[in-house]
Amino acid sequence: MKKDAVRPLLEYGKEYETLSSLLEVRESAFLEADFIIESDTDGEQAVARSISKIVSGIMTSFRLCIPGASEHCVFVGNALTGALAAKIARMSRTRRSVIITDQNVASTCLNALIQQLQHHGISSQNIIVSPGESSKSIEVYSSVVKTLAELGVDRDTCIVGLGGGVVGDLAGFASATMLRGLPFIQVPTSLLSMVDSSVGGKTGVNLVESKNLLGAFYSPGAVFVDIDYLSTLPVRELQNGYAEIVKSGLLAGGDFWTWMTEHIGKSILQEPEILKKAILFSLQYKTNVVVNDPFERDRHGGRMLLNLGHTFAHAIEAETHYDGSVLHGEAVSVGLMLALQVSLQTGVCSQPGLLVDVENLLKKENLPTSLRELPLRTSSHALIGRFKNDKKKSGDAVRFVLMRRPGHAVVIDEVSQKILRSVIELDLADPLSNSER
Amino acid sequence: MSHNTFGHLFRVTTWGESHGPAIGCIVDGCPPGLAMSAEVIQPWLNKRRPGQSRYTSQRKELDHVEILSGVFEGSTTGTPIALVVQNSDQRSKDYGNLASTYRPGHADITYDMKYGFRDFRGGGRSSARETAARVAAGAIARTVLGDSIRIQGALIQIGDLRVSHTEQDWDAAGSNSLFCPDKALVPRWEELLDATRRAGSSIGAIGEVRVTGAPGGWGAPLYGKLDGDIAAAIISINAVKGVEFGDGFKVAQLTGFENADAIYLENGEVRFRSNHAGGILGGISTGSDIIVRFAVKPTSSILIPTSSIKKTGDPTNVSTTGRHDPCVGIRAIPVAEAMIACVLADHKLRHRAQSGHGESLLSFQNLFEQETNNEQYRAEGT
Ligand SMILES: NC(=O)c1ccc[n+]([C@@H]2O[C@H](COP(=O)([O-])OP(=O)(O)OC[C@H]3O[C@@H](n4cnc5c(N)ncnc54)[C@H](O)[C@@H]3O)[C@@H](O)[C@H]2O)c1
Numbered sequence: 001m002k003k004d005a006v007r008p009l010l011e012y013g014k015e016y017e018t019l020s021s022l023l024e025v026r027e028s029a030f031l032e033a034d035f036i037i038e039s040d041t042d043g044e045q046a047v048a049r050s051i052s053k054i055v056s057g058i059m060t061s062f063r064l065c066i067p068g069a070s071e072h073c074v075f076v077g078n079a080l081t082g083a084l085a086a087k088i089a090r091m092s093r094t095r096r097s098v099i100i101t102d103q104n105v106a107s108t109c110l111n112a113l114i115q116q117l118q119h120h121g122i123s124s125q126n127i128i129v130s131p132g133e134s135s136k137s138i139e140v141y142s143s144v145v146k147t148l149a150e151l152g153v154d155r156d157t158c159i160v161g162l163g164g165g166v167v168g169d170l171a172g173f174a175s176a177t178m179l180r181g182l183p184f185i186q187v188p189t190s191l192l193s194m195v196d197s198s199v200g201g202k203t204g205v206n207l208v209e210s211k212n213l214l215g216a217f218y219s220p221g222a223v224f225v226d227i228d229y230l231s232t233l234p235v236r237e238l239q240n241g242y243a244e245i246v247k248s249g250l251l252a253g254g255d256f257w258t259w260m261t262e263h264i265g266k267s268i269l270q271e272p273e274i275l276k277k278a279i280l281f282s283l284q285y286k287t288n289v290v291v292n293d294p295f296e297r298d299r300h301g302g303r304m305l306l307n308l309g310h311t312f313a314h315a316i317e318a319e320t321h322y323d324g325s326v327l328h329g330e331a332v333s334v335g336l337m338l339a340l341q342v343s344l345q346t347g348v349c350s351q352p353g354l355l356v357d358v359e360n361l362l363k364k365e366n367l368p369t370s371l372r373e374l375p376l377r378t379s380s381h382a383l384i385g386r387f388k389n390d391k392k393k394s395g396d397a398v399r400f401v402l403m404r405r406p407g408h409a410v411v412i413d414e415v416s417q418k419i420l421r422s423v424i425e426l427d428l429a430d431p432l433s434n435s436e437r
Numbered sequence: 438m439s440h441n442t443f444g445h446l447f448r449v450t451t452w453g454e455s456h457g458p459a460i461g462c463i464v465d466g467c468p469p470g471l472a473m474s475a476e477v478i479q480p481w482l483n484k485r486r487p488g489q490s491r492y493t494s495q496r497k498e499l500d501h502v503e504i505l506s507g508v509f510e511g512s513t514t515g516t517p518i519a520l521v522v523q524n525s526d527q528r529s530k531d532y533g534n535l536a537s538t539y540r541p542g543h544a545d546i547t548y549d550m551k552y553g554f555r556d557f558r559g560g561g562r563s564s565a566r567e568t569a570a571r572v573a574a575g576a577i578a579r580t581v582l583g584d585s586i587r588i589q590g591a592l593i594q595i596g597d598l599r600v601s602h603t604e605q606d607w608d609a610a611g612s613n614s615l616f617c618p619d620k621a622l623v624p625r626w627e628e629l630l631d632a633t634r635r636a637g638s639s640i641g642a643i644g645e646v647r648v649t650g651a652p653g654g655w656g657a658p659l660y661g662k663l664d665g666d667i668a669a670a671i672i673s674i675n676a677v678k679g680v681e682f683g684d685g686f687k688v689a690q691l692t693g694f695e696n697a698d699a700i701y702l703e704n705g706e707v708r709f710r711s712n713h714a715g716g717i718l719g720g721i722s723t724g725s726d727i728i729v730r731f732a733v734k735p736t737s738s739i740l741i742p743t744s745s746i747k748k749t750g751d752p753t754n755v756s757t758t759g760r761h762d763p764c765v766g767i768r769a770i771p772v773a774e775a776m777i778a779c780v781l782a783d784h785k786l787r788h789r790a791q792s793g794h795g796e797s798l799l800s801f802q803n804l805f806e807q808e809t810n811n812e813q814y815r816a817e818g819t
Pocket residue numbers: 102103104105108109131132133136163164165166167169189190191192193196197198199200201202203212229230231232233234237240328
């Protein structure tokens with residue numbers, strides 16, 4: 001600003017009056033800011049440094065406006081801890097956080113994070129649960145909220161869910177329910193949680209009766225998708241998340257799907273830059289769907305479509321009795337193939353070539369594409385029986401998300417059992433699965 | 438009515454239905470004295486048999502041929518040769534409600550239009566089971582034609598995937614189960630066929646048959662055209678919807694200059710610099726390779742329900758259950774080869790009957806010999 005600049009707003013003697021009325025008008029907008037940098041004491045150099053620390057790692061962000069919930073951003077990039085610290089500071093005046101994570105993530109990422117947060121003036125305590133789906137239980141949930149109570153958290157304590165989908169769902173549900181809602185930040189560390197579970201505000205735990213039966217819609221204050229975390233993720237977990245990327249690509253169609261098909265035959269997971277692009281495409285798609293149908297009210301579109309391949313996947317997972325032998329993404333991978341076959345056999349889709357493309361994409365990342373490739377003994381009878389227990393059902397008919405073509409999914413209320421049986425039996429009897437090729 | 442016979446001098450009559458006790462044919466007019474036995478015929482039937490490829494129907498058909506007449510002590514006698522193939526795989530449970538519904542894409546509805554009544558078991562006479570009899574007759578026709586004439590078929594397109602112009606090896610086509618002359622394409626075809634099968638659907642194809650070694654002069658103008666008879670023979674194969682020769686339908690895009698096959702002599706033999714005509718001019722063979730291409734429609738019996746009507750007129754949905762054939766074009770290849778063999782054998786005998794022998798009557802050998810003599814003379818003179 002030039003020294004001699006005239007600032008009519010700040011006319012001598014009226015500064016206080018003018019500024020306080022302006023603040024009154026603008027405060028609500030200011031409060032929406034994702035980050036706040038104090039500039040009272042520091043020089044402009046220091047302010048610039050603070051800004052750069054926050055934004056330098058951020059590649060892109062997607063803003064989610066959900067009615068009834070506060071607007072929040074999904075930030076994507078590398079080395080996002082500076083931004084995370086600034087966000088915690090923004091959400092907790094006392095700059096206090098409790099990090100909820102699992103043992104695997106704790107051993108690889110927790111110490112570094114605690115130190116960096118401390119460096120930025122954020123204090124943190126942590127709660128570490130066992131890794132795996134078994135932690136998404138009422139028992140673990142109640143021990144987590146008990147610990148939070150013991151730690152004496154208040155509504156000014158920010159909860160950070162650092163981990164995969166299990167931690168995200170558990171920490172989110174604890175945040176939603178503890179003191180009727182604590183500030184919550186998602187830091188997904190698995191590919192699946194980055195592209196899928198951390199976005200959309202669904203939190204919850206499993207009951208013995210069914211998966212995700214107890215839960216709440218609870219929007220986090222922010223999601224930090226820091227791609228650096230993927231460097232320690234085991235390969236099988238990376239592949240696990242990839243199935244959801246393929247699903248999103250199919251559902252999104254357009255540029256996303258065109259880009260995917262251009263990568264048939266090349267590994268998307270092995271090239272960090274390509275993987276980053278895939279994550280961005282997926283997040284763009286998912287945030288868009290969530291914004292348009294945040295609470296899954298649309299029975300024939302919106303979030304409902306994200307269940308593509310999941311009716312089969314849930315039945316497969318139920319058949320394993322959740323023993324962990326088949327990962328969710330692996331079940332989704334087979335589920336996508338079966339859902340496409342149902343789409344084709346019902347005549348909803350008329351391009352068998354789509355099955356070839358999807359199979360090639362999945363196979364390239366070593367994902368299973370047929371029931372025969374799973375460590376599982378099942379039958380059409382058993383799987384169809386499981387559909388009835390799927391909570392996506394409405395009334396008695398099994399609802400299916402089917403593909404007409406990439407970018408155009410439809411919800412079919414009633415798919416004939418004859419076709420379901422035919423698809424499953426053809427798949428189980430397939431003489432052309434991996435082993436024989 | 439009598440529409441089960443084709444050929445004039447080499448005359449084939451087929452009989453039987455898919456789910457009857459047997460099918461077969463009578464080959465009348467085969468010249469005497471040719472070496473013949475079931476062993477000569479059987480390999481060709483094996484090539485057509487279902488289950489040769491993982492992509493063709495998995496029904497069990499043993500297709501064991503038996504010669505009932507016309508062959509004595511390993512030679513044809515000149516009397517009618519009767520061949521029979523027992524139907525071993527006639528499971529009645531397969532028919533379901535075939536009797537009361539019209540399957541889209543099949544001849545059920547036209548049979549009722551024509552006959553008012555039909556043998557509904559597995560498609561009856563219109564079933565491709567009948568093609569086994571044609572293949573058996575084709576084996577005898579090949580013997581009539583002799584070893585100098587080669588009749589080779591290949592699949593050149595499935596769906597949108599066509600073999601490359603340059604990477605074709607027709608010898609390899611005979612040895613892979615998809616009859617594909619382009620090795621690099623086989624995995625892509627397999628993928629597509631597999632996906633099509635899993636989709637419960639089916640896909641069309643284009644086949645090509647090349648005949649090498651047939652002399653010029655076979656066939657007759659107008660009502661006895663060689664290409665006319667071949668076209669009729671190919672169209673008579675189930676599911677074939679189009680036939681073309683040489684450049685076929687592409688000739689519409691050519692100019693007269695481009696389409697003309699320039700003529701020259703080589704060592705006294707008539708030669709053509711190109712073969713846009715596909716080896717036939719005016720219904721008569723030129724001595725160049727005879728090139729026939731045909732389009733086969735996608736299998737009609739699919740798992741995807743299609744709307745139709747019942748015999749009563751009530752609307753219904755039709756779909757097959759269990760295994761189905763994703764591409765009948767594959768199995769049509771040996772049938773097309775056999776049909777062309779029969780037509781050529783017939784025309785060979787017809788040419789011989791009219792012209793005295795089986796070869797081309799146009800010869801420049803005198804000219805050739807004269808020139809060679811002159812050259813020798815000149816050489817000696819120096
Ligand atoms: N809320 C939603 O909308 C939503 C959507 C999809 C899935 N989910 C849920 O997500 C869960 C699955 O998520 P997931 O696949 O991430 O499983 P997960 O959380 O169990 O993580 C997978 C494994 O990877 C380990 N891990 C995670 N990040 C790591 C890292 N950076 N380095 C090393 N190891 C790491 C974890 O410890 C675990 O062993 C399921 O419970 C599912 O129901 C929720």
